[in-house]
Amino acid sequence: MSKKQTIHVLGSGLVGSLLSIILAQKGFQVELYEARPDMRRADISGGRSINLVVTDRGLNALDRAGLRDKVMEIATPMKGRMLHDIKGETTFVPYGQKDNEVINAVSRGDLNCLLMDEAEARGDINIHFEKRCTGYDIKTKMLSFNDSEHVQTDIVMGADGAFSALRKAMLDQVMNFDYAQSFLDSGYKELVIPAGENGAFLMDDASLHIWPRGQYMLIAIPNIDCSFTCTLFFPFEGEESFAALKTTEDAAAFFKKTFPDALEIIPTLAEEFANNPVGSLVTVKCNPWHVDGQALLIGDAAHAIVPFFGQGMNCGFEDCRVLDDLLSGPDADWEAVFAAFNQERKANTDAIADMAIENYTEMRATTADPKFQLKKRVGFELEKRFPDRFIPRYSMVMFHPDMPYAEAKRLSEMQNEILNQLCVNITQPEDVDWTEAERLLVRK
């Protein structure tokens, strides 16, 4: 038997770990390099969001590694959004109409540990920790780690995240490389709602909780230990902003005024507000994603997106599924595979990037708007009456994993025009002119 081809993968995060398993299954030896220490032995959150949502696209990719069930064991299903108004009153808006139309909260750390354990258990994947990639020379195919260590590569794949070192090497060395990084005017800070006295959830655990306040919002996602992870998405600058809340007293007063019901169940607000960092929210687009048949960007390294559609990891996992489809076995024509991957994924990752930003506006502002809730309900009714002709955007992204993101975006833009027409003069779904609705849907 001939020696296996070795692939060097950068980043043992969620995408890098799953990618390594899929590559190993195809018959490759994988050397996986991770900048940080082994998170299974050190407590590091790395400043990243500490829980995530796994949806059908991600689960379909996990199927390729036989890991759906193991992941679902550590997940908490959420059936809809629980909207909290300024008086603390709540409204539940379901994500879908069917029982299986749920999204699943999972701890980033737990999921990553699971994937690394699975990768290492195979025997054909070696994870090298505390090896930060600091360069890649395209001409010599030499990777540098920690500035001074060098590794000769044949094939390298960068799953090294939004601030990818491999992408930086491409930005510096590839002619006519299109690149864009764009930051939102808001950042985020994480806070904790602990479990209640008897280890019970202090709010409904089958919901993603949102306190939408127009230019900003607080959200809370359940954890399996019955706590919630809260995230405040908030402008960096301005009258109501991180810059304006200078002291812990300012923060407490702001929460009392704006999120009174949340404040009651965040006992450590002052300490967390003072100590937890403010994270940035970046969108990265670039092209091409590969250098001939020698280097490939994947996941956030190729297309970092903001978290408001819960699709960052799912989209990166979908990358792995698509690459799995394109790889027949250990004799890959890498240049053709990379070009086909780039071609198939680029329009779709651009689409989810744009939809994720649009969802930020929806979540922080319009979810609290009666018109928004009316449109959601009319959308569900249209889906019920005309299931072949109308699927809400959220459902297409979350519950129709075979529909490409770009197609979901295109269809939902057409549907939104129809929804606007149908809802223009009504206040409840019962008032919709269903004959007109059918006419509009057939015409589109």
Next chain:
Amino acid sequence: MSKKQTIHVLGSGLVGSLLSIILAQKGFQVELYEARPDMRRADISGGRSINLVVTDRGLNALDRAGLRDKVMEIATPMKGRMLHDIKGETTFVPYGQKDNEVINAVSRGDLNCLLMDEAEARGDINIHFEKRCTGYDIKTKMLSFNDSEHVQTDIVMGADGAFSALRKAMLDQVMNFDYAQSFLDSGYKELVIPAGENGAFLMDDASLHIWPRGQYMLIAIPNIDCSFTCTLFFPFEGEESFAALKTTEDAAAFFKKTFPDALEIIPTLAEEFANNPVGSLVTVKCNPWHVDGQALLIGDAAHAIVPFFGQGMNCGFEDCRVLDDLLSGPDADWEAVFAAFNQERKANTDAIADMAIENYTEMRATTADPKFQLKKRVGFELEKRFPDRFIPRYSMVMFHPDMPYAEAKRLSEMQNEILNQLCVNITQPEDVDWTEAERLLVRK
């Protein structure tokens, strides 16, 4: 008298040289660093376009240095576009309706030499050649040149072009730095139409010549030595592309078929096509343009644009004029000046960047379209009849230098809708319904 504050300027190109003169006039000592050798002593074209267009915005900025007349002495005015069809037949489309509505061709090299001569003649500007900036440390304000030489700065301004080293330092070191570089699918190659036998121009010298061919075009701009500089803008890849023209015979056959009248007067086509490089066309947008009050990007370094509106240099010169307005004297509050400059210029440079790309489509495709020529003529007639209410986009950009680019873009988009309405069913300007035209213009 207290010692003058020193400003370090990167790049002695067109913008860097004019900027240095304006800063010196305000009472600063300027140390100007240029990566290349002194072009007045070495023959270097640097792969950049070798002629340019100076328009009113650029001339207004040159006024600040008292250099308008000197520049006009080396310029060749052009009154309009001469369109060459595939049979070699020509149509002249004027740029404006007034005698002074002309644009002025000038050699990049001649203009740059003039500006460097003027800068050095002052005595308070030192140009340091062959000093390539290779780094800037934001914390220590230390500039590096040629990797090993270091210069401590107080204020640094990067006029170091589309691939600015100062901007790269900001991309690497500034948190939440928005950045985008985007390349067109076409590149360009320069060719020469020499002067005729008696030193006369071989085509009309008061025109910018265009051979529009849909997906590509050839243009020619007159030089003061009675030659023309031709530029072929052409896709990199595809059926008709640089990649497809593999031999000089391919190139000659392509020119014979596509630009037959041009081929007759480009005797050195084969040699030039083989030897001249293919340049890229990049748009760069970024934000912010400054680091506190210590570093500023200006000109292409802040906002590189494609050349199709002839505004790259004019926009960079306009930067200098705006900075001149914002600087009262040698006691500048740099942070306030830089922030105000960034604020005033960003929307305008974004607008000209977008309009320059739109003009590419217009020049290569629609200038040959009868509808385009009809709209141009109707636009001129509207301007004549309603001079306070209608000014064509081209005229606003070229001949109304006090109108901000963003305003020119906004107004022209509204006007274009009106033009489309007026031209929908007509074939000649005489058929326009002028009552309707006035109604539409008053309403807008």
